[in-house]
Amino acid sequence: MPYLLLLPSVIAIGLVLVWPTIQIGLLSFQIYGLPQVSGAQPSQWVGLSNYAAVLRDPEFWLSLRISLIFAAVVVILTLTTGTLVGLLLNRLGGKMAAFVSTAALLAWATPAVTASVIFFWLFDPDGGVVDWTLSKLPHWLVGSTNWAGFNWTTSALPAYTLLTLILVWQGFPFVAVSVLAGLKTIPAELHEAARVDGAGPWRVFWRITYPLLKPIFLVLLLLSVIWDFGVFTQAYLITGALGNRDEYNLGIYAYAKAFQLPPSYGLGAALAVILTIILLIITVGYVRASVRQGATA
């Protein structure tokens, strides 16, 4: 009986999620491009040579470095901002807290495509309000760059600065709401007692709040790493639809290798396997954190 109820979900997940994962693994050992897709040539097993080609490719190392640094920066900023806003929400009065969390909810609910398009327009060199504002500010504050008409998306550092803003903007509300929910479970006497003993807010956070909310922070950390390391939609839109090769992160690089003409699905698959393995290692940490909390009981 239970197996019968599980059958539809097992079939769907098996065919659309598990089997393609296995296929990616198989593809990564083959030369597979247009001739193989059209059937003009049989697929050719080449062992590890796709992986060897990837590891020799400086573009791979560049994209890996971009993904790693970007994920680290975004995760730290998202968690810090989210935690601070969560702590703030906990101390605000009812109406103000409702107002701030509604604002955060709107940012959270905004689809990735919309968020990217809005920020692209805000930072547009022709008519974007950010460049205009920066150009009006004094040089001692914003540096001597000529901000009027500054293009944020044509080189890696500004583009990823912009992407960082987008992802923090979209990501901090989830952290804030989670931290707030955790704070509500901490008895107020604990904080009061600490404050009476003369502990400042910094000490109270690290000695009381953080240890008690550690499980929540662990999950938030892992989820953020998974989301930010694998970000695609926002990066695709901001870096110009695969147009700028020096702005690829790992996911975009795999996608571009697989689909850009001439398509090389084998190489793309090898990159996808590397991406998947990195994410699975993080996921194992996530699953272990969940199991330890007895969520599968």
Next chain:
Amino acid sequence: MTSPQKTRTRDRPSRPGTAPADGRAPARPAMRGRRRLGKAARRVMLNVAGLLVAAVTLLPILWMVSTAFKPEKEIFSLTPHLLPAHPTLANFGSVMSGKVIGISYWTFFRNSLIVTVTSVVLASLISLLAAVAVARFRFRFRTSYLIMLLIVQMLPQQALVIALFLDFRSLNLLDSLTGLIIVYTSFALPISIWMLRNFVATVPKELEEAAAIDGAGPARIFWRILFPLVAPGLVATSVFSFIFAWNEFIFALTFLGLDQQKYTLPIYVNYFFGRGGAAWGSIMAASITYTIPPVLFFVLVQRRMRGGLFAGAVKG
């Protein structure tokens, strides 16, 4: 007539100053005053910080809305203003009629609606069955199945899309809404099952047992007892699947090639955006209409939102 007024004025003098009501003598008035001032200052600072956070968060959304209502001359004005001086609906008009790219907004809206609603219904049905199995039965592989759901949900879409593209190509499912429905249904399952499992578990088993004693068959028990009680949970998980399908980008981008008639809304916005020509008013108008449904649903289930994303971590 005047007596209440009188009593009030007579009461007054005791209120300001050193309130003796708390029983303590006004020993150190200076210190008390400073502490009260500190508290008030802190409250003001907290509220200012709250306003600042809200303003920074809302600014991008405000800018989208204001741009959508601005005539072109104001959009590219040398000194941009937060609010349109002469608000206009022209941008929405040209989006709806398809003036800019030749296809009306409603074509894409219909595509998105078909794909989303179909996959939400399918995913709800399939995950309800699975949730009942997991919540009501103990069987071998139960834990493995649950862990499999957690892992599978983390697989990167950039990886899967390569294999699924090749599969769907040979199955003739590219450039079709059916292909997207299959993908969206399957991808929604892991989180839906995790969430629904908790809802099913809260329905007391005794209800079903009582019905079984009264001679009701399993189908009847399911529809008459379990289903109505789990319905609120089903609404919450459906919203999740809805938002996922409505927002999904990479599969639609890859599967829907040159046939613009098949585009879903995010691909339409991307296409509009990538065409250049800087029709920002229209792009923002299109983005707003695309964004309203998920935001509405989000507000509807905001409490459960966190629970769902935490599905694996916190026992509900």
